Amino acid sequence: MMPVTISVGSGKGGTGKTLVASNIAAILSQRGKEVYLIDLDVGGADAHILYGVFKPSATLTDFLTGSQKHLHEVSTRLDTFYGLNLIVGTGETLKTANMSYATKKRLLKHIKMLKGDVVILDVGAGTSLNTLDFFISTDIQLCVSTLDPTSILDFYRFLKLSTIRKVLSSFLSTDEVSRALSQKDFQRIDEIFAFAEKIRPDARKKAENTLNGFRPALILNQVRGESTLDRLKLKHVVSKFLGITLPELGVIPWDEMVFEAIRSYMPIIEYSPGSKAAVALSKIADSLLEMIDTQIA
């Protein structure tokens, strides 16, 4: 059986993707799931540092260069973290320019071949095509945003571009619809459908079907008390584009223990299970477990 795949992305850097991905991975392992965490972060592959793994015996590079044939051969099993399987990223080889289409396809194929219950992808920040493609490839997408204005703006951009990329993924790149769509900017999702229909009547249904079920879930991080207005602002930009409100999977408060945990090379749910951030992360993991079990059923 294929694993349930989950991607974690955001427009802006430093929002907390790695915090979310690494802690969720540890919690799901603790709850008895066989979990793979893959660090696809282009610029700053650092998830392994959070587990105190400094010299992994193999990395994603060994798979990408072809010196290892299968992904599980480059994963590191963390016995101290409930047998979580970590696939360490390497900033260098994952640089957008370096990953060919064929390599990307091979990686995507092998991710689905992993023998686990859950595969979590930390796709890193930004909106490069590779980042978007890994983000949209999964069963469940998580978006991490803070409430600071630039983060909200980047989150909106990320959501918009990944939605368009998702629509494009249902058409061949040589298709006239695909070519027309990729040359335009859209402010609302309805505009995408209307435009597709104008190019070719049947394209609308196809675009709508592809987006059916594409509902990235939002995780707000580094939240302090004062942010009600910003929260409304974020909801507003999202619903303006999508025409619906995004499910909010959780809110993680700003917590100084996050920094302490990083300094101790431990996921915060291990370092300080009772801390505000750890409690919030556990709740998010509970909701995710339900979503995962629905996917499997």
Ligand SMILES: Nc1ncnc2c1ncn2[C@@H]1O[C@H](COP(=O)(O)OP(=O)(O)OP(=O)(O)O)[C@@H](O)[C@H]1O
């Ligand atoms: N809830 C929080 N409370 C306090 N500090 C936090 C919180 N979440 C994240 N941080 C701080 O923000 C920094 C960035 O977090 P993290 O590395 O998880 O973000 P990221 O989105 O993965 O970043 P990048 O885009 O660089 O990969 C961390 O070093 C941590 O100190």
Ligand SMILES: [Mg+2]
């Ligand atoms: Mg990161």
